Amino acid sequence: EAQVTQNPRYLITVTGKKLTVTCSQNMNHEYMSWYRQDPGLGLRQIYYSMNVEVTDKGDVPEGYKVSRKEKRNFPLILESPSPNQTSLYFCASSEIREREAGTQYFGPGTRLLVL
């Protein structure tokens, strides 16, 4: 089954304790992205990647890191989490097409609470 998986689904942590949220897709998509969803703000892009070893900042990259060492995986790293990073996080992937915006496939989400 074609899917995007994220782990963990729920996470409670404390300020300053490094954490990683994993994202994996089995559709051989080149493009992967991380979003955070906050009430009234929709989804805001944190980082995205067009291919292996190619990453770029989205709209809200501060406090986050990513890596793309393999095509299928795109982990999100919070080196020193703060309470304002409490949010619902989504990973997404899509094909790259020159003349058509790709349809994004989303993971189930990771709900993070930073105390």
Add this chain to the structure above:
Amino acid sequence: AQSVTQLDSHVSVSEGTPVLLRCNYSSSYSPSLFWYVQHPNKGLQLLLKYTSAATLVKGINGFEAEFKKSETSFHLTKPSAHMSDAAEYFCVVSGLSSYDKVIFGPGTSLSVIP
């Protein structure tokens, strides 16, 4: 620069009545437009997308949307609401290529009253 506005943060309809969720966009070039749906505690799923082909786009579950360039709108409609349509709906604007930025609207929460 691109932006997207969803005019209603919350819409409530009775089961069996029409649904209208409004979306207006701003783009300096021809956009791609999407509607995604998010059911409670679930990820987002594509409902439909417009990419410069037919202006009336049909999606899943009986939804459709019409691209109106003169009004810079991409409103989502359904003739008859079902209880299972209760969800959050996001209008999304992008460029014509996968390399373009993707901008999400703030979302419209749809409630369906039995």
